[in-house]
Amino acid sequence: MVGIALLLNFQGKYSDAKSTFFASLIALFVGAATVIYNIDHWSLTKQSAIHFLIMLITVYPILLLSGWFTIVSVFDALKIFLFFVLVGAILWLVLFTLAKVFSW
Numbered sequence: 001m002v003g004i005a006l007l008l009n010f011q012g013k014y015s016d017a018k019s020t021f022f023a024s025l026i027a028l029f030v031g032a033a034t035v036i037y038n039i040d041h042w043s044l045t046k047q048s049a050i051h052f053l054i055m056l057i058t059v060y061p062i063l064l065l066s067g068w069f070t071i072v073s074v075f076d077a078l079k080i081f082l083f084f085v086l087v088g089a090i091l092w093l094v095l096f097t098l099a100k101v102f103s104w
Helices: 002-010 014-038 044-065 074-102
Strands: none
Touching: 002 014, 014 044, 044 074
């Protein structure tokens, strides 16, 4: 995705390049943090809490810096945080359900 962002940048599509770059950073951190769920001696609660903390210190700041949201006040950052938590919870529930349905 970084390569796509570079191509977009060279084509003068700076906004698209910036968005693609930030999306690639989010994908990188989310993908890298999934290894936490392979630590079998940790409970699902601990795995989920550690994953949330990693997302909080990586993905949340990216959302704030990406320019995808208007940030004028601390209240705006709080709204973005609530969006971050809501989307994360929905994704966690969907993936948890799929893992239970398709586990052998």
